Structure formats: C-alpha cells, structure tokens
Amino acid sequence: MEPKESPKYSHEIFNLYDEYAHGAISRRGFADRAAKCALGISGAALLESLCPNYALAQQVAKDDLRIKSGYVNYPSPKGSGTMHAYLSHPAKPAGKLPGVIVGHEAGGLNPYVEDVARRLALLDFIALAPDALTPLGGYPGDQEKGLEMQKYMDRNTMTEDFGAGGIYLKADPGCSGKVGMVGFCFGGGVAVQLTIQMPGGLASAVSYYGREPETADVPKIKVPLQLHYAEVDNASNPGRAAFEAALQASHVEYTSYFYTGTHHSFHNDSTPRYDDAAAKLAWQRTVDFLNKTLR
Numbered sequence: 001m002e003p004k005e006s007p008k009y010s011h012e013i014f015n016l017y018d019e020y021a022h023g024a025i026s027r028r029g030f031a032d033r034a035a036k037c038a039l040g041i042s043g044a045a046l047l048e049s050l051c052p053n054y055a056l057a058q059q060v061a062k063d064d065l066r067i068k069s070g071y072v073n074y075p076s077p078k079g080s081g082t083m084h085a086y087l088s089h090p091a092k093p094a095g096k097l098p099g100v101i102v103g104h105e106a107g108g109l110n111p112y113v114e115d116v117a118r119r120l121a122l123l124d125f126i127a128l129a130p131d132a133l134t135p136l137g138g139y140p141g142d143q144e145k146g147l148e149m150q151k152y153m154d155r156n157t158m159t160e161d162f163g164a165g166g167i168y169l170k171a172d173p174g175c176s177g178k179v180g181m182v183g184f185c186f187g188g189g190v191a192v193q194l195t196i197q198m199p200g201g202l203a204s205a206v207s208y209y210g211r212e213p214e215t216a217d218v219p220k221i222k223v224p225l226q227l228h229y230a231e232v233d234n235a236s237n238p239g240r241a242a243f244e245a246a247l248q249a250s251h252v253e254y255t256s257y258f259y260t261g262t263h264h265s266f267h268n269d270s271t272p273r274y275d276d277a278a279a280k281l282a283w284q285r286t287v288d289f290l291n292k293t294l295r
Helices: 011-021 027-035 043-050 111-122 143-150 155-171 186-197 215-220 237-249 276-294
Strands: 067-076 081-090 097-103 126-130 175-184 204-208 225-232 254-263
Touching: 011 027, 011 043, 011 225, 011 254, 027 043, 067 111, 067 155, 081 111, 081 155, 097 111, 097 155, 097 186, 097 276, 111 126, 111 175, 126 155, 155 175, 155 186, 175 186, 175 276, 186 204, 186 215, 186 225, 204 276, 215 237, 225 237, 225 276, 237 254, 254 276
Parallel strands: 097 126, 097 175, 175 204, 204 225, 225 254
Antiparallel strands: 067 081, 081 126
16 A cells, blocks of 8 residues: 555644644644644544554565564563564575664554564564563554553663663574664654663664753764654754754764655654655665664
C-alpha cells in the first residue's frame, strides 16, 4: 500500500496534533481547538484522519525470505529488568555485521518502527527495536493508549533499557561489536541521551526530530551525531539552536539537516505528515552515515 498523502490541513492543525501526540493536550482539547481551525470537519474526524494507519508503513514484508525477524527478550539490570524487542537481521549474512538500535516514537513499539528494523536488516545491519513500554505490558496496539501508558515511565530508566539493548547486540555472535542508534521523536531524544548516559555504548547516533539533552551534558558526547529536523515542528525546533550551539562549542562531530515544508514525523509513512521526498533523502543520509561510522 502507498503511504498517505498529507491532507490540506493548516500548520496549526498539525501542530495541535503534535501537542496531543506528546501529551500536552487531551483528546478533548485537540477536538475543541482543531474544530475551530477546520470548518465543516469535526475535531474527532480530524484526529481520526491524522492518527497512524500502520498498514501503510510496510515496505518490507514480515516474511521476507531475505531476512529473519522476530521477538526477543533481553536483560536490562540497571533499567526495567527484562525488555521485549523486535530483532531483524539478514538471513544469510556475509560475515559479522554492525548493530543498530531503533528507537520508537512515543507510544511504544509500533509496526512502523518494526518495519524500519526490517529495512535496516535488508541493508546488512542487525537491528533491534526495543519496546519502552515493556514494564507496563508492552505496546498495546493502539497509539492513544500507548501515549497514555508512556506518561508513567521514567525517562532515565527507558534510556538504560535502550542502552541494555546495545549490550545485547554487541554480544550477538553475528555482530561486529559496533553499534549505533536511529531514533524517531522520543527515540531520537533517547539516541542522543544514550551517548551521554552510557558513554562508550554507541559508536554513533541519528536523531529524527528528537528532544535535545541538557546543555551542560553536551560536552559528554564523544561520538558522531546526525540530526534531522522538520520545518514545522513546535515539539523539537524550539531547542534546536541552543543545542547546535552547544555542540559547536564542545567540538562534537555532528551534521544537522533541515527539511523545508515538512512536519514533525515526516519519515513516518503511516501518517498524513509523511513527506515522501524528505523521508527518502533523510533515510539515504542516515544509511550513508551508519555505513561510514559503523563499518
């Protein structure tokens, strides 16, 4: 199936949805405010049209014979104890391969993120996509329920849980020992924070519209970063300038990309915010960066 084309909604509508998706406003709050911006369409109908349709995000079939994919559990002794994750790797690897942790958006390990893991496996990486909601029973199969569940999780603990995934990958007999991370939204913030909280755990990190770390912690980053930002993004853009200034002051190796005309989550092909040209360009840059820093 082809990804959705973005409806002709105003930037204000997309920003309201981002506020809802990040827990800043309730479903009712979104409906009330959005209805005033879109005459003739109810707030509830708007929300329904903006929510993910994960059937659209499958670029690589779950049973693709070129890869092997499935669920695993791994230990996270400094975090939640035991974590649930989706693991994907080439069916016939040619030697040891680098590992990549895939960090999901807020709301848990959804099918879009699992598909990203499979895309990486096709490119000769071992990809592990942890579910931050494991301690609460895991991704519930519903974005709204997942967002509500994640409010009860501790961010430092979740970062430890993703870091433990890196340890698990490094111990994989097929792994070369080099591990990076690609994260989206919440997962993008985790990718950067992990380079600070667990030094030496990652060889590089890629953040798509993720939250920036505390400025005082930026000098602790010792690995290359790649950052992707949307033009219309009230969730991630406010802290971008200060973050990049801190990176420059600390001489951190990083590259930042800004995609004109895009919205937060433009890489997620299960939502109307998806931008095909920007997503493909950002993904190629991501793959090139991972190949450069992990091989």
